[in-house]
Amino acid sequence: MSAREKILSAVKGNKPELLPLQTWDWSRVETDVRDTFIKTLQGIGGTVSIVKDLQQVKQRVLEVHGDEKRIINRVASLDWKNSDKIEIENSTSMEKIEVAIIEGQIGVAENGAIWVPEDAMGNRALPFICQHLVIVLSINKIVPTMHQAYASIDVTANGFGVFIAGPSKTADIEQSLVIGAHGARSLAVFLLDS
Template identity: 35%
Template sequence: MSSREDILQSIRRNTQVRYEKPDLSELEKEAVVYPDKVKQFCDIMKLTGGRAVVVESGDDVNEIIRRQYPEARRIASNLMSIVCLGKEQKLACAAFHPDDVANPGDLDGTDLAIVAGRVGVCENGAVWVQQDVEQRAVYFISEALVLVLDRRNLVNNMHEAYKRIDTGEYGYGVFISGPSKTADIEQALVMGAHGARDVTVLLV
């Protein structure tokens, strides 16, 4: 008999009481909500070690990104333009498309990646990134990361977030909450373990 059958039989033989699936609706109803989602999101982003920048009407996104990352030269993005408060702005600061490289390892040395976030979660600063390029390495290998997020896509908590997300055609998605970090050496918090050392969420 196959291991699969063995295991399933062992489970059936040993399972005692079968418990009901709980109803989560009460929890979802009483889960934390924020009166000012933009403010809460900006506050929690600081706690994650990153930052959120609210783009006001009249702001130039290219300028905001340049000001934040003046040293960045190799800038990757799959975004041609960014819609800010209903107005489309051409993204001029990106140097190349992440899928222009032959191997994901070639993305090593990317100073900055500018990618789209789909949902932002106010309770923890997590931004849902659904894979939208062939080389998803770009989300992690770049030294810094800008996540562009429509402020209307802020939700209060993870219950609300999971109702809104998908892994799309590529079958991959990730919540990213601030910069990569570790405290593995004597519990001292260090940004930039393996992924981006710095993360900015642009709330457009």
């Protein structure tokens, strides 16, 4: 008997009688999801700004990071000339990316997380390997909790997708918080309110 059959028959023989799966109503009246989102995201180490258009995003990113050569933009409607020096399929080349600008699909007020599907990244490694991450999110796409988030995304639409909540961090040395573990050292979120 294969391991598969062995496991499945042991599970079948040992499982308890079928217990019903309940359903729950998670709807909630939320007064100010934008405010909660901003405060929560700031609380977990992200920065948030509200902008009127993408031009403002470009201006701010260049102000902070200067050199355009090491910045990769994946927001289609943002006017940007990506450097041809970075090959997005090559790890060694990608490691040189200073900043990545990507578009988020849904923001979650209760925890500051933003859903980013693979299509918005180009390469799955991009939001992790870049030194600094910039996410552009429409201010109208913020929902109160994870329940509403899952109701409005399709996790199977792409082969990969991720909720990103703040910059990468660790507290593995004496529980002392350090921002910038293996992923991006900073996360700047621009809420687009056009």
